[in-house]
Amino acid sequence: MSTNQESVNSDQYNVVLLAGGVGGAKLADGLAQILPSERLTVVVNTGDDFQHLGLKICPDLDTVMYMLAGVNNDETGWGRQNESWRTISEASRLGGPDWFKLGDLDLATHLVRSHLLGEGRTLTAVTRQLCRGFDIPVSILPMSDQPAPTTIESGDGIRPFQEWFVKERWQPAADKIHFPEDIKASPAVMSALQKADLVLIAPSNPFVSIDPILNVYPIKSMIMDLPMAVVAVSPIIGGQAVKGPAAKMMAEKGMPVTAAAVADYFGDLIDGFVYDQEDAGTLEGLDVAHLAVDSWMRDQADRVRLAKDVLAFASELANS
DSSP, X not given: OXXXXXXXXXXXXXXXXXXXXXXXXXXXHHHHHHSOGGGEEXXXXXTTOEEETTEEEOHHHHHHHHHHXXXXXXTTSSSBTTOOOHHXXXXXXXXXOOSSOOOHXXXXXXXXXXXXXXXXXXXXXXXHHHHHHTTOOSEEEESOSSOOOOEEEETTEEEEHHIIIXXXXXXXXXXXXXXXXXXBOOHHHHHHHHHOSEEEEOSSOIIIIIHHHHTSBTHHHHHHHSOSEEEEEOSEETTEESSSSHHXXXXXXXXXSSHHHHHHHHGGGOSEEEEEGGGTTTTXXXXXXEEEEOOOOSSHXXXXXXXXXXXXXXXXXXXO
């Protein structure tokens, strides 16, 4: 399928991106550079949110927010650029937990968020205020206003997600992933999905970044029913995850560590699948429209290029 940008006016569509982690933040940034801000909504995983040092930490929301604000740390993929660490160092010296690093600039976000939540505001409202503070015009929405913590079951017990992911560096096998029941999407998320023409699934970990979003009622059923096209982007390139534990988790599940296996995992949810040209030809047996492109996102130019390719592909599917 062609990705000729001249033939498709993709900014006529309302686009919802499901995102988590660095891959989600990068594609969100690419889309934000080429779409009118009122046409893009980023729905972000909050399954990895947790309380730390008495503060509400929302790692995926912050990664997306910092990326779109242009204040992210490109070297680590998380946190703020030009960061300092005096507060967490002193907290550690006084006996506080320091396995989850909170930089001094980053700490301001968590302080304000925790303060506003304590006043009774919703996470959606608080995120909107934080985005205003960072001059982000795009709508960034938590998947739910309810806490929805993901937990990881390993051989010797069940761990909170961040303890498994950060403290234990995702080394214990993820035998089972647990999501809470009865979590509902916020009115803002449902409104965005009702208006969505295209839903895009970022190259995020399918199991711990995207599945938590799809577990929130009624997000999955709305995506199945409403948009003109749903397109996912592979987080696997050449048999490896671009970042994080996705490849390890696939192997632990007995899945082939391939882009094709990711497309198969999403199944009937998606109408199209974008994967890297390194894996070109490996999806021929799957019954889903697919497109091989250069999907590496090393800098903003790469992010914009991939966003254009994905949008053009989704637009053509919507018009077919």
